Amino acid sequence: ALSLAATSSPTAANAVTAHRGDIYATVTATGKVQSKKLAKLSLPQSGIVASISKMEGDNVNAGEVILSLRGDDANRRVQQAQLNLQNRQLDLARAKGAPRDEDIDIGRANLQKATAAAASAEAAYTTSPTAQADAVRQVTRADLDIAKANFNRVLNGPSREELDALQNAVSAAQLDLDAAKNALAQTKLTAPYTSTVTEVNVREGELVGGFSPLAMVADLTALQIATEIDEIDVAHAQVAQTVEIRFDAFPGEQFEGKVTRLFPAASTQRGTTVYSAVVDFDTRGFKIRPGMGATMKIRTVEKKDVLLVPNRALKNAGTRKAVQIIAPGQPRDVIVETGVTDGNETEIIRGLNEGDQVSVQ
Template identity: 35%
Template sequence: MRARGRNLATHSALILMLAVALLCGCGENLGDDTRAADVRRGDIEATVDVLGRVEPKRQLALSTRLSGEVQQVLVTSGQDVVAGDLLLQLDARESLNAIEQAKRSVEAQRLQLEQALQAPSASDIDLATARLRRATVLRQRAQDDYNEIADQSDAETSDEASDLESAKLEYEIAKAEFDRTMEGTSSLELDRLRLNLEGAELALQQANEQLEYTRIRAPISGTILAIDAREGENVYGFNPLIQIADLSLPQIRAEIDEIDIASIAEGQSVVIRLDAFPTQILEGTIVRVPPGPDLTRGTTIYEAFIAFDAQSQPVRPGMGANLTITIERVENALLVPRQAVRRVGRNQVVRVVGDRRESEVIVLTGVSNESEIQILSGLEEGQTILLE
């Protein structure tokens, strides 16, 4: 009986020692469903995973202002162009004719003004004097002829009366021309001529603008993405015909769910994995977050624009991207596994093992990710905690 008692006592002691070892063992199973871990210090990042798509930072749809027939398409899709290059030309014969007419009008008005500003030459004076003398003689002769029949009843309707009126008119014209030649052009007449010239120059400017409306020029240096026009076909004004983009500075347009948009801000770092290059990890930064949602979608989706370094990868517009946005980072934080924290009522609690017993401690938490959570208060580094 004594031997049997001693064996039972020995077995009980072994079982007790094993239980204590399991209870105090760090990171080992404490039961069928219980594990333990230590409270540690480290860095933690909170992230948001979203989708996006590569697009040029600047992309423009180009059109002519006038309708007409496409005369010439001077570029092809994929071609690099420089700002100012001519890309497309409509039939511009009407505009060219209008320019020629406007040029002639400008030259005529300029010539009139120049002549009016010049001092009269000797030949101009002699000619004006001769015309005035001739008009004076003709008027006097007509007056004498009329005087001979002035007493007749039909004198007012006679040929002599008509000739006298014509002679007087010719004299007044010759006299005015003589006075203008001797005195020079009046300031009022010069003002009128200057206004006429300005009007002609404005008409020429407008004609040149109309010609430019038949053309599409590259507003930026970039690459032609698409052309929706063929030579010989008729197109409408302001209808997009050519797509151009600056591919030297690609960006990513990210789609942000309304649940996450409050956490997204300019300056946050982004890890980028393009669908076309899944093994290549790129880095970027959020540079713009528009305040409103994308109204073209059926659901509420916000956008964020990400600048990134393509690292010589042949990135093309339209490529899909998987994005991990770091919304917060804390260094040297007190960390525990997420499985260690559970909610009890309004509190968050952690089961702590100490002095061979287990207790629940209320904690205040901070930043979290998929695997860990920051502890702001309630625990200390090195404590052993139980995981659910």
């Protein structure tokens, strides 16, 4: 039989009614707001900062320039590559087209000149067959062969091998131009996506090294909270659990979120083992910014329409819990089986009925 210490008769002022309601067991945590999309930006080449187009707080669209390095040399290389490509394309177009009268006239004139030179050298050798005359004769014969080949090429067009070589020259020139344009593009720091500039780490005229951090952007329309859960509580935490959130910057306002990520690896914070987690939340239109502090209650257990009493109504009975029921005549203590508690109220699983009056301490 239950035996508890005698208590004085409670009054209406310290009596409450066991009632039905919803209760949540929670795990508390703190965290910081961060952007879901955050990028630290750099350029692969060194140079001097020529201009800064966007500053902290400015909104940028994807591809919009934030700052530029001096690009005089890169611009010149692009212009030279463009000119070279145009010349190679012109060479190919001429080779593929019908021979021009101008080219035919030049080829014929060169052939006539080479023919006359070869005839003259042959006559000189016939008159005086010396070694020197023979050398001249051989050179003029070679020049004549070249002139004939060139004239035939003008009349008949280039060979397949020559056209392939010209096409390869065009392709190589295009690659040179692409490389020059890419080098020029690498003098401009652009936003990778629509976002807000949160940091600019350089000044105009400053010399910066390749891959140095120059700026940072963040998408302020997609926010989350990074937090750590104590190892004592992490066994109760799960993805998709509801989170009650309060921000230091907005006292009195409550926001709702969900646990979206729970990392399996532990870390140590101030001597305590914790597990990192991420919480998504609804800003409700408030201007919440990265870096703001948040206090959270993660609902690890949710129970609906259960019997509840205030924690102040519970008394220790050895290893069990009891409540004092206020009934006509002498109040009596009964053992109860408890369930979930939220720190203020506790679920009563067995031992009490809805509507029972119980005393509170």
